[in-house]
Amino acid sequence: MIKHILFDCDGVLVDTEFTAGQVMVEAMKKRGITIELEYFLHHFSGTTFSAILDVYLGNSLQGNEKDDFINKLEQKVVANVDTIQGVKEMLQSITIPMSIVSNSAIWQVKEEIEQTKIDHYFTGHIFSSELVENPKPAPDVYNLAVEKLGLEKTEVLVIEDSITGATAALAAGLQVIGFAGASHILPGHKKNLLKLGVFQVADTMEELGEIINKLV
Numbered sequence: 001m002i003k004h005i006l007f008d009c010d011g012v013l014v015d016t017e018f019t020a021g022q023v024m025v026e027a028m029k030k031r032g033i034t035i036e037l038e039y040f041l042h043h044f045s046g047t048t049f050s051a052i053l054d055v056y057l058g059n060s061l062q063g064n065e066k067d068d069f070i071n072k073l074e075q076k077v078v079a080n081v082d083t084i085q086g087v088k089e090m091l092q093s094i095t096i097p098m099s100i101v102s103n104s105a106i107w108q109v110k111e112e113i114e115q116t117k118i119d120h121y122f123t124g125h126i127f128s129s130e131l132v133e134n135p136k137p138a139p140d141v142y143n144l145a146v147e148k149l150g151l152e153k154t155e156v157l158v159i160e161d162s163i164t165g166a167t168a169a170l171a172a173g174l175q176v177i178g179f180a181g182a183s184h185i186l187p188g189h190k191k192n193l194l195k196l197g198v199f200q201v202a203d204t205m206e207e208l209g210e211i212i213n214k215l216v
Contacts, residue, residue, distance in 0.1 A: 002216050003155040009102040011161035014112045015084045017045045017184035023076045041184045046162025048103045048135045083116045086205030091121040093209045099125035101145050103135045136168035143172050170197050
């Protein structure tokens with residue numbers, strides 16, 4: 001029986017992945033690196049800014065310089081955050097506890113859910129990749145969440161929008177529902193999530209709520 005739902009944040013609860021892509025593409029352009037936005041959304045949605053910078057800038061950014069650079073990018077994303085249409089109604093329909101598992105920093109998740117006024121729907125648990133050695137797509141942060149909540153893996157349901165996040169949750173042995181209703185979702189993404197092994201994919205918050213409540 002499902003006792004707890006773990007939601008990814010960016011691209012599931014709040015519509016930030018498209019904005020994050022625009023912010024990173026612009027930042028790389030200023031450093032003479034051209035990335036097409038569609039390419040970024042296809043290959044890097046759900047990936048940490050730190051990992052993306054490692055791909056494009058290698059070791060040219062280190063220590064505090066890298067941290068400051070990432071913080072400025074994250075601040076730009078948070079400043080433009082909004083909920084995905086219908087998310088509040090979907091959350092209100094769920095009757096079991098819910099927590100958040102994200103590759104983003106804890107402060108960023110808190111800012112996003114407080115700014116969009118959905119923080120009260122959650123238990124207060126925010127499991128961030130900064131708490132573990134390896135971010136998604138590694139299963140570390142999901143393993144941490146299940147352990148800290150004191151639940152069996154069969155008692156947990158995960159909602160993820162990205163291949164990166166779904167890969168992490170599936171690798172942790174959890175049942176995953178995909179969400180394909182955010183602004184950054186490209187054609188073919190739903191099929192890719194299903195091919196990866198997610199249980200079902202919802203195109204809207206209304207559909208997501210229906211799937212969750214049937215399973216619960």
